[in-house]
Amino acid sequence: MAVLEADPPATGDRRRLARRATLALLVLLLLTAAASLTVGAAEVSLSHALADLLAGRDLDLRARVVLWDIRLPRLLTGILVGAALAVSGAVLQGLFRNPLADPGLVGVSAGAGLGAITAIVLGGLLPPALAATAGPWLVPVAAFGGGWGAVLLLYAMATRGGHTSVATLLLGGIALGALAGAVSGVLVYMADDDQLRDLTFWGMGSLAGASWTKLLATAPLMALALLAAPSLARGLNALALGEAAAAHMGLPVERLKRHAILTVACAVGAAVAVSGGIGFVGLVVPHLLRLATGPDHRGLLVNAALLGATLLLLADGISRILIAPAELPIGIVTAVMGAPVFLAILLRRRLPEV
Amino acid sequence: MLQIRDLQVNLGRRAVLRGITLTARPGRLTAICGPNGSGKTTLLRAACGDLAYRGQIRLQGAEVATTPGPQRAACRAVLAQNTALAFPFTVAEVVRLGQSFGPAAGGPDLTARALARVGLQGYGPRLYPELSGGEQQRVQLARVLTQVWDPVAHGVPRWLFLDEPVSSLDIAHQLQIMQIARDYADAGGGVVAVMHDLNLTAMFADKIALLAQGQLLAMGPPASVLRDDLLGRAYGCNLRVSTPPAQGPYLLPQSARTPAR
Numbered sequence: 001m002a003v004l005e006a007d008p009p010a011t012g013d014r015r016r017l018a019r020r021a022t023l024a025l026l027v028l029l030l031l032t033a034a035a036s037l038t039v040g041a042a043e044v045s046l047s048h049a050l051a052d053l054l055a056g057r058d059l060d061l062r063a064r065v066v067l068w069d070i071r072l073p074r075l076l077t078g079i080l081v082g083a084a085l086a087v088s089g090a091v092l093q094g095l096f097r098n099p100l101a102d103p104g105l106v107g108v109s110a111g112a113g114l115g116a117i118t119a120i121v122l123g124g125l126l127p128p129a130l131a132a133t134a135g136p137w138l139v140p141v142a143a144f145g146g147g148w149g150a151v152l153l154l155y156a157m158a159t160r161g162g163h164t165s166v167a168t169l170l171l172g173g174i175a176l177g178a179l180a181g182a183v184s185g186v187l188v189y190m191a192d193d194d195q196l197r198d199l200t201f202w203g204m205g206s207l208a209g210a211s212w213t214k215l216l217a218t219a220p221l222m223a224l225a226l227l228a229a230p231s232l233a234r235g236l237n238a239l240a241l242g243e244a245a246a247a248h249m250g251l252p253v254e255r256l257k258r259h260a261i262l263t264v265a266c267a268v269g270a271a272v273a274v275s276g277g278i279g280f281v282g283l284v285v286p287h288l289l290r291l292a293t294g295p296d297h298r299g300l301l302v303n304a305a306l307l308g309a310t311l312l313l314l315a316d317g318i319s320r321i322l323i324a325p326a327e328l329p330i331g332i333v334t335a336v337m338g339a340p341v342f343l344a345i346l347l348r349r350r351l352p353e354v
Numbered sequence: 355m356l357q358i359r360d361l362q363v364n365l366g367r368r369a370v371l372r373g374i375t376l377t378a379r380p381g382r383l384t385a386i387c388g389p390n391g392s393g394k395t396t397l398l399r400a401a402c403g404d405l406a407y408r409g410q411i412r413l414q415g416a417e418v419a420t421t422p423g424p425q426r427a428a429c430r431a432v433l434a435q436n437t438a439l440a441f442p443f444t445v446a447e448v449v450r451l452g453q454s455f456g457p458a459a460g461g462p463d464l465t466a467r468a469l470a471r472v473g474l475q476g477y478g479p480r481l482y483p484e485l486s487g488g489e490q491q492r493v494q495l496a497r498v499l500t501q502v503w504d505p506v507a508h509g510v511p512r513w514l515f516l517d518e519p520v521s522s523l524d525i526a527h528q529l530q531i532m533q534i535a536r537d538y539a540d541a542g543g544g545v546v547a548v549m550h551d552l553n554l555t556a557m558f559a560d561k562i563a564l565l566a567q568g569q570l571l572a573m574g575p576p577a578s579v580l581r582d583d584l585l586g587r588a589y590g591c592n593l594r595v596s597t598p599p600a601q602g603p604y605l606l607p608q609s610a611r612t613p614a615r
Contacts, residue, residue: 012446012465012478097440237451240440248402248434249455249501250427295441 018299021292025306032313033079037071039317069212076219077210078316079309081275084222084267086308087229089282090289090300094236095260096170099290102283103268105170106261107150110177112272113203114184115146120199121187139202140214140273147269150176155261164257166243204329205278207316218270225267226305232260233297240295278331280338281308287345311337355379356401356513356544361409363393363400370396371568374409378561380511380544383535385555387548387579388565389589394548395435397565398517401546402432414510428457430513430544431501435521437494439482445469445493446478452497457507464503468496473530487522495519495531505543514538516547520554532558556580564588 038046049063059067088103096105103109119142126138154176158168191199235256238246247253271278285308289300315333322328361374371393378384386394400407403418403426411418414429431452439448449465458464469477472492477485482493495516502512516535520528528551536558539545549555555562555576562579564572566588572579585593598604 012444012480013450014444014447094440099441234454238455240443241437241448241451242434242440244404244434245432245437247404247423248427248432249452250424251455252423290441294447295443296447 014294014296015299018293018296018303021289021303022299022306025303025310029079029306029310029313032310032317033075036075036078036313036317037067039320073212073215074207074210074316075313077215077274078207078313080215080219080222080226081207081271081278082281082309082312083226083305084271084308085278085281085312086285086304087226087301088264088267088271089308090286090297090304091229091232091236091260091264092282093286094232094239094297095257096166097240097242099287100283101170102279103264104177104279104282105173106264107154107173107176107180108147108265108268109272109277110180111150112143112147112269113277114180115142115144115149116202116272116276117184117187117199118142118146120202121191121195137217140218144218144269144273146180147272148265150180151261151265151269155258162254164254166257169261201329202276203331205276205331205334206319206327206329207275207312208327210274214274218274221266221270225263225270228259228263229267229301229305230298232256232263233301236260236297276329276331278312278334280334280342281312284338284341284345285311288341291345355412355414356384356546357410357412358397358401359410359412361397361400361407361411363396363405363407365396365405369568371400371407374565374570376563376570376573378544378546380506380513381539381542382560383539383545383547383558384561384563385547385549385559386563386565387550387552387555387588388571392565392588393568394565395517397563398432398515398546398548402426402430402515413513427455427501429502429510430515431456431498432515433495433498433517433519435517437490442481442483444478445474445480445482445485448482448493449478449496449500453500453503456501456503458500458503464500465496468500468503469493471499471534472496473527488524488527491519491522492527492531495534499534502543505538505541511542511544513544513546516545518548518550520549520551528554552580552585 034046046067049059049067052059052063085103089101092101092103092105093099095101116139119139123138154169154172155164157172158165188196188199235246235251238249238251239253239256243253286300286304289303289307293299293303312330312334315330315337319328319330319333356378358374358376361371362369363371374397386397388394396405399405401411401413401418403421403423407419413421413426416425418426446465449468450463453459453464465478466475469475472495474489474492474496477489477493482490485493498514502514505512514535519535520531523531532554535545535547539560547559549559559576561574562572562576563570564579564584571588572584580595582593582595585595
């Protein structure tokens with residue numbers, strides 16, 4: 001983060017700055033990832049395990065379980081979720097032309113939350129045979145379905161005659177979020193104590209449930225969104241000038257909006273399904289990067305993925321260390337880390353206008 | 355050539371433009387004049403392809419409504435009345451955006467030349483939101499210029515559509531911007547500009563389309579359109595057009611009303 005607040009170079013082109021930041025962030029992510037593998041309730045020596053691996057020896061059982069079955073899927077899930085949330089935030093902020101937009105705005109989070117709560121509260125009503133097989137999948141699948149359902153409904157509402165109104169998308173998202181919140185409230189009212197505990201913890205987010213099977217189910221969607229996002233960069237840059245000016249430059253504006261929404265729905269739907277409600281990553285990460293290397297989305301989206309992944313791993317590490325051997329929900333950590341940063345940015349931005 | 359035939363544009367249920375037929379030629383600066391609400395900007399937006407319309411709008415022979423966006427963008431660039439920037443890009447980043455979407459994309463960087471053209475040498479690294487309104491407008495013009503940098507390419511003219519290009523500029527920069535438009539036309543490109551200032555229009559335009567209440571009141575060279583009767587009908591107030599003598603000093607009779615001190 002040494003690049004924060006650098007002045008634009010003499011040519012006014014900050015692309016080299018962004019590329020240097022990409023390298024720095026990549027190194028930072030690798031370091032954080034290595035640290036994340038060594039941190040946790042169980043003492044496992046990463047260097048011993050690596051030495052074993054390099055020497056062609058089998059890992060001892062304890063190292064294999066802790067590193068391979070628990071920490072590695074958790075690490076990869078953390079990287080993907082962090083990257084997905086941060087990139088979604090950057091894409092939505094570009095789409096809404098507003099640096100305060102976040103993935104919660106287009107109804108994905110609210111829809112996913114409603115899906116998850118429905119699964120937690122009403123899951124017990126399923127026939128026992130089905131509940132046994134669906135068991136661990138029920139909440140993620142319901143969350144993903146809820147998230148996608150909300151986005152598609154919202155997109156359909158905001159699109160008329162081939163034109164998608166961004167204002168309707170934004171306000172409709174708020175209305176839909178309130179509605180989903182109300183229905184969720186009814187379900188919460190119906191829930192018993194165990195279910196209440198489950199859904200409270202779901203809402204605060206966690207990577208603790210990460211496993212290879214869950215990762216394999218959700219990774220393709222997040223990876224797809226992350227790979228598709230850079231193709232939106234040029235269009236989002238043009239959109240910063242407004243829809244009319246972007247169209248005058250030949251940008252297919254409606255197609256860009258559609259692709260942006262689908263990308264975010266994929267990324268956030270899958271991220272929320274595997275990790276629950278994790279806030280502030282999508283809001284704060286793009287903001288910090290814009291301050292450091294400028295708003296050009298060609299660098300911003302790549303760097304957001306790297307910084308988002310790093311911050312989520314850090315937050316996950318903190319959540320594991322702070323009250324070890326128990327774990328703090330990661331959503332609490334991201335909020336505690338993110339909210340002050342966000343406030344600081346907000347207050348600093350306000351000063352020159354006074 | 356920009357050919358508009360029997361154009362009607364509705365905004366909501368109201369017909370904002372009716373029965374407009376006019377032609378703007380490359381190599382000429384065509385001004386669209388008229389009072390507020392007469393449909394000037396609507397006419398320009400329709401020609402940009404922003405609005406649904408009835409009738410015909412052909413730019414270089416291609417019907418605007420059915421031409422794909424990138425093809426339109428290669429042929430004409432548009433300077434809108436106000437362009438709000440969502441994020442703090444630098445001046446150079448804004449200008450480069452124009453080139454990256456035009457036919458000169460990937461070619462030698464035009465940013466410095468375009469900025470010099472609009473009188474903003476060395477402004478590249480400045481942050482756009484920190485500029486004054488007039489400077490921002492000139493940055494936008496630089497961006498628009500880089501999109502269609504060569505007024506003629508392979509014998510085909512390119513076009514500048516300008517909506518009140520001098521509205522927030524001081525008089526020196528008004529003259530400078532109008533001269534850029536003039537030069538573009540003189541080099542063979544087409545320029546269509548919505549204008550409020552009739553003096554500047556008289557000075558720089560080859561042809562004036564005078565609109566009133568959504569209809570074309572007159573079309574022709576400044577001397578035939580800027581007439582007392584036409585302006586009076588268009589703007590609804592008594593206006594007196596005058597010309598200074600070709601030689602010698604002159605003064606305006608209004609100055610006689612000010613008491614001598």
